[in-house]
Amino acid sequence: MAEGKFATAINCTDGRVQEPVIKWMKEHCQVEYVDMITEPGPDGIMAKRFPEAVAAIKNRVLISVEKHGSQAVALVAHGDCAGNPVSEEEHLGHLRRGMELIRSWELPVDIAGLWVDVETGRVDAVAVITRD
Numbered sequence: 001m002a003e004g005k006f007a008t009a010i011n012c013t014d015g016r017v018q019e020p021v022i023k024w025m026k027e028h029c030q031v032e033y034v035d036m037i038t039e040p041g042p043d044g045i046m047a048k049r050f051p052e053a054v055a056a057i058k059n060r061v062l063i064s065v066e067k068h069g070s071q072a073v074a075l076v077a078h079g080d081c082a083g084n085p086v087s088e089e090e091h092l093g094h095l096r097r098g099m100e101l102i103r104s105w106e107l108p109v110d111i112a113g114l115w116v117d118v119e120t121g122r123v124d125a126v127a128v129i130t131r132d
Helices: 017-031 042-048 050-068 088-103
Strands: 007-013 033-039 072-078 110-116 123-129
Touching: 007 017, 007 042, 007 050, 017 033, 017 072, 017 110, 017 123, 033 042, 033 050, 042 050, 042 072, 042 088, 050 072, 072 088, 088 110, 088 123
Parallel strands: 007 033, 007 072, 072 110
Antiparallel strands: 110 123
16 A cells, blocks of 8 residues: 555546646645546546446546545546537536446545636536545
8 A cells, every 4th residue: 555645536638627636636635645547528438438438447546546545536527628528517417427437336435526617727626425
């Protein structure tokens, strides 16, 4: 097991959202490190349940949880997303459906759905599921 406290972000590859998400997770999850799993438009991938992509993401999340003891997993969406070019309302729906998929994995983690405003770097938790 790795030393230190970890959380995991399933984040977009878009460079505008990396630092704001890491900062938010360190502050709100009280961790030292954030394992970053990146895909273009991850909320859409998770919500639409693309089998191969979801399996690859799940495998990486399991490594983070099992080997680093990750305490929380965040699924991230943002406006102006090239990988999932939908409205903010659709992104928020994708976040919620994606969070439910993560919940079905029955991991001992809290799950957050994060929205990043790329203009300001502001991160908002749109939904949180606490571990049972």
